[in-house]
Amino acid sequence: MTEVLFDEGPHKFILLGFGESSREEGIPSNQYLVVHGAEAAIFDPGGSGLFPILSARISEWVALEKIRSIFLSHQDPDVSAGLNVWMEVTGAKVHLSRLWTRFMPHMDLVHSENLVPVPDKGGTVEVVPGFSLVTLPAHFLHSPGQINVYDPQSKILFTGDIGAAERSNGTIFVDDFAEHLPHIEAFHRRYMAGNRALKKWVREVERHDVAVIAPQHGPLYRGQAREDLLRWLFDLRCGMDFYE
Numbered sequence: 001m002t003e004v005l006f007d008e009g010p011h012k013f014i015l016l017g018f019g020e021s022s023r024e025e026g027i028p029s030n031q032y033l034v035v036h037g038a039e040a041a042i043f044d045p046g047g048s049g050l051f052p053i054l055s056a057r058i059s060e061w062v063a064l065e066k067i068r069s070i071f072l073s074h075q076d077p078d079v080s081a082g083l084n085v086w087m088e089v090t091g092a093k094v095h096l097s098r099l100w101t102r103f104m105p106h107m108d109l110v111h112s113e114n115l116v117p118v119p120d121k122g123g124t125v126e127v128v129p130g131f132s133l134v135t136l137p138a139h140f141l142h143s144p145g146q147i148n149v150y151d152p153q154s155k156i157l158f159t160g161d162i163g164a165a166e167r168s169n170g171t172i173f174v175d176d177f178a179e180h181l182p183h184i185e186a187f188h189r190r191y192m193a194g195n196r197a198l199k200k201w202v203r204e205v206e207r208h209d210v211a212v213i214a215p216q217h218g219p220l221y222r223g224q225a226r227e228d229l230l231r232w233l234f235d236l237r238c239g240m241d242f243y244e
């Protein structure tokens with residue numbers, strides 16, 4: 001299932017998959033494509049089992065070799081296991097935390113020279129002239145080197161595992177945060193490193209004009225649900241807060 005989340009002039013933000021692929025055995029994941037004119041970026045493409053279905057869907061919008069940038073929120077297998085095939089087919093630069101670029105060559109990457117370390121404080125990445133995306137720090141949520149990617153044109157923030165749901169009722173957007181909470185609570189309490197990191201992240205998000213929070217798993221947040229998620233995370237005790 002493909003869903004166009006934003007479409008204005010040459011710029012489109014597309015949800016490519018919503019965890020419905022039978023090729024995916026682990027926790028269902030979302031993949032995103034941002035198209036600007038004839039060129040594009042993708043976020044967290046996942047394992048190689050997803051390549052056939054995702055590449056077919058992307059080809060409806062843009063040629064695969066026009067994918068200029070691949071952003072990885074962190075190092076996990078559900079984010080990066082298929083990286084080699086994506087790098088070979090697209091020739092894209094791969095942006096991920098500087099903490100992880102030096103470990104990625106262990107995946108026998110053919111083009112490890114295309115790995116681009118993202119500094120701890122994040123920053124603007126020019127995909128091509130006239131098309132830039134902004135990486136925001138999200139460290140310890142859950143990985144020590146975690147980044148989010150903000151698209152200033154669509155105002156969509158890709159948050160990786162932050163806001164991720166282990167299950168969902170199948171809708172693309174969260175309708176009722178209270179009803180949704182059981183799908184995200186246990187995951188965030190165990191995987192997120194601590195409340196200090198969450199508070200810092202919520203303040204970082206509030207510095208930007210974010211209309212939609214788009215996680216790597218489960219439904220997206222906008223309107224009241226977006227507000228409710230941020231407020232819930234700001235006060236959430238998790239990870240080391242419980243470790244004695």
Ligand SMILES: [Fe+2]
Binds near residue numbers: 074076142161
């Ligand atoms: Fe993860």
Ligand SMILES: [Fe+2]
Binds near residue numbers: 076078079160164217
């Ligand atoms: Fe994940």
